[in-house]
Amino acid sequence: MNQVVRKLSEDLWQGRDELEVLTFEIAGETFALEAFIVQEILDLLPETSVPGAKAFVGSVINFRGKVIPLADIRLAFGMEATKPTIDSRIIVIVIEIDGEPVLAGIRTDKVNEVTTLLQSANEPPPSVGMRWRPDFINCLVKRGSEFIILPNLQVIFSARHEHSATASTHG
């Protein structure tokens, strides 16, 4: 497993020394996404829930006339839901799923800044001491006293084991 993870994190850096990322907070943890996949940062929008969809992408929003899914990364990491605050934002990203670009929104508690991460500070996810699925994380980057998590969106978005919102089997 460790090897797989290492491979993924190497993929992310692709031999680069620096990575330009957008950092944001969810449930007290700092996450970062590569800046170039970020399309836009929006204030919270009215959401329409999609009955029957995976809880992780349980709703859709109107993004400039396009209907795009809104993903809640918290659910992938098993975090507590937090109340929306004045700082809550939606980050609209474009990621590739099955070879096609797909727009999706990610709900965040706060968007921090665009910053540069150094490859030298990069560490693969530890194999113990973490309750998150290791394949959901690309790598951890140390900055000052804290860690920034780079989630592996491809794996998170294509994970099929999410329990569905309607949980029809529970009926």
Added chain:
Amino acid sequence: MSFPDPIAVFRTEAAELLEQIEAGLLDLNVNLGDKDQVDAVFRGLHTLKGSGAMFGFEALAAFTHHCETAFDRVRKGEVPATHALVTAVLEAKDHMRALVETPSGDHEAMSEALLVNLRRAVDGGGDAATAPAAAPPAQTLYKIRFSLPQNAMANGTNPLPLLDELRDLGTCRIVADRSGIPSLDELVPTDLHISWDVELLTAEPRSAIDDVFIFVMDDMELTVEEIAAQAQAPAVIAPASVAAAPVAAAAVVSAAAASAPAPVDAKTAKANENVRVPAEKLDELMDRVGELVIAQSRLSQLAGGSGDLTLRAVSEDVERLSGELRDTMMVLRMVPVTHLFSRFRRLVHDLANETGKRIELITEGETTEVDKSVIERLADPLVHLVRNSCDHGLETADERLATGKTEAGHIHLSARQQAGEVIITIKDDGRGINKDRVRAKAESSGLIAANASLTDQELYQLIFQPGFSTASEVTNLSGRGVGMDVVKRTIDALRGTINVVSRPGEGSEISLAIPLTLAIIDGLLVRVGNARYVIPLSAVEECLELSVEEDMRSRGRSFISLRDSLVPFLRLRDLFRTGTKPDQFQKVVVISTGSERVGLVVDQIIGDHQTVIKGMSKLHHDVATFSGATILGDGDVALILDVGHLVAEGQQQEAHLRAAG
């Protein structure tokens, strides 16, 4: 701005040419003496060969050349047009399509076989094949001088195939004039500096030479002069005659040759002022128009709420304009069904050959226009239906004569518009659907209970079940029971309906009713809990109130009686787990899924709504209950119910409930 890929442009052009050629051939098959069609086919083949060579499709050019030659002989009256020839060229045409699509593929064996076929068809058409050899027409010596514009190669013209074509015409002596080549330091390698002097001894008429240059005629300099008519096969042409050629006379011919085609081009350009636009650009435009419609409805909501008269006036203007724009947009996406129908002439032609039946295809209403994306998706189901009619529906000629019908079976393919839908009908005058056999088959495979009472329509709908076939034996054409299932699925996906009428011994008629467009539908906007949903209006039969006592009484059972028939219903609040309390006056929207009627209990009916359909994201493809989403006037998103899937989902949930409870 990127330039379109020239290969892609050629492919599109070739597809159109092939379609023209096919149409010409089929017309020719009906009337073998039609000189115009012979010419049309010949022209098509010639253009295909020419542009194929130009874009590097050498195999295509070489192969097409033989067909062209065959048709050239027909054109000149050397061989008669025969059914065998038309069939051979039709087959060759299919092969050309393969050559266009996969030029690098291994086609040689196929090419050979088809050419042998073609040769046999030409020679079989009479002993005319030997005629040209017996009496070779007088040969003429032409002196040709031509030069291409300097940028010709950069524009994709390769002079070598032109020379090859000249060589094909007869005995040829080609001398390159290299005097125009600049010194090495001034030389631009992509420019063309060479001109050519050609002496050509040929039996072909002068026009054949012009034909060689037909694609480059506009920009080039070409002089052709006739030196001597020679009755006999050529001796070696003396190089001296090159020098003897009078230059001045040549110049005159060149002017005539260069200017002659120009006005013709201008005329055809005018008659045919179409702009080719990639379909995806149209889709993009459609998206924008959709957004505009949404923005406009927000604007009119704002304007309606304010007392500002000027704002209202502007808002009304915008409303009118965006409405018009939407209508124009719809028209842009419409294409006549001619394209669709023309394929079936070929299909029926082939089917007739395969089954040995005589089949006549009659088409009607080809000018009916349908949204492009609908047309594309209709092709497959129609193929299945037409095949089915030819194979199962129509009897053999003997059977037909025995029952007093005409020897040839008729397949009637028609299209017409009717209130926002296009109705496509496939009618045959064959034996009709055998109801008893359908019933027996359905009972034996457990689709229906024995002795279940079904209307004729319900019985006919059974033929669209997967794996259903009454054919006692599987033929090459149909009988496997997969085709009709495809029809049903595609038509469902297009939100259309299928209607079957059949009279034993007289034939059957299958009508497909399909909405004109997939981009915008009329919907009924309803509220369930806090969310709003759109139900396609085409599926809605009626709306009624679910009275409190009905609601209470129906705790254990979920159906209401509607004019003496029982209609089951689904509570969308439960299905969608809204977790809200029901409204005091709930409504039931009765929908029809073709075979059954189901009521959907909603909290409130808001009204009808012109819905611009937005596809669901890939991340939501596992959610079958919704066919799409739309954006409402206030910017909120409403999901569009997929009625068929919704009912199926409801049935599953109930089954779970029963199993649990």
